[in-house]
Amino acid sequence: MNAIEARSLTKRFGTFTAVNDVSLSVREGEIYGFLGPNGAGKTTTIRLLTNVLTPDAGSVHINGIDIFRRPLDAKMHIGVIPESSTIYGDLSPEQNLHLSGKMYGMPRAQRAERADKILSQLDLEEHRHRYPPIFFPNR
Ligand SMILES: Nc1ncnc2c1ncn2[C@@H]1O[C@H](COP(=O)(O)OP(=O)(O)OP(=O)(O)O)[C@@H](O)[C@H]1O
Ligand SMILES: [Mg+2]
Structure with a gap:
């Protein structure tokens, strides 16, 4: 298949x-x-x-x-990165990850674990609560 x-x-x-x-x-x-x-x-x-x-x-x-x-x-089997940015500028990096997990029905404990892992893999732990999560030059 x-x-x-x-x-x-x-x-x-x-x-x-x-x-x-x-x-x-x-x-x-x-x-x-x-x-x-x-x-x-x-x-x-x-x-x-x-x-x-x-x-x-x-x-x-x-x-x-x-x-x-x-x-x-x-x-539920698809993840898409479209042509423009896919993160929400009014949420922190950690909140963005939780939102994605929630949309796939992931329980809170598992979301927290996955968010920790991803933030660590991307070396973004110290920015997990940063807001806005990235610099938007047009804002
Ligand atoms: N909603 C729409 N209404 C009318 N025509 C459309 C619509 N969306 C796309 N088209 C037309 O369909 C054709 C294909 O567009 P599409 O955006 O899929 O091309 P593309 O291969 O992604 O191009 P690009 O490399 O520029 O991104 C184009 O001629 C476009 O103008
Ligand atoms: Mg195109």
Whole structure:
């Protein structure tokens, strides 16, 4: 079973076809590069793979789960870093980690343990309560 299995994905915006019959398979543990010129449909494809958009045709299975029929189950197997920053500027690093864990239904004790581990791995323990967590030059 593949981690990602997309078959014949097609997405139209009005009469414009942004994604035309795209199929791809990604195995568990595989690093997959998805390249193409500007406007090729990469971002639209990722939005289809993650159920942000619904395709006009085709299917997506995440670890064998149909993302259009069982979106919540499939999303529990997905982590996405989109094109812009994914951390919340009004939460500390530790609060950001707890929020992510909570969204995946992780119990508090396990969240605390994982947050400690990640902060340690990233050498960010001394910044765990820092607010804002990063410098936002546009604020
Ligand atoms: N919501 C939308 N409504 C109308 N057209 C759209 C929409 N989203 C994307 N498109 C069009 O679909 C095509 C594919 O866009 P997409 O953003 O997927 O390309 P991309 O490969 O990610 O490009 P880039 O390399 O510039 O990020 C483009 O022509 C874009 O203008
Ligand atoms: Mg893009």
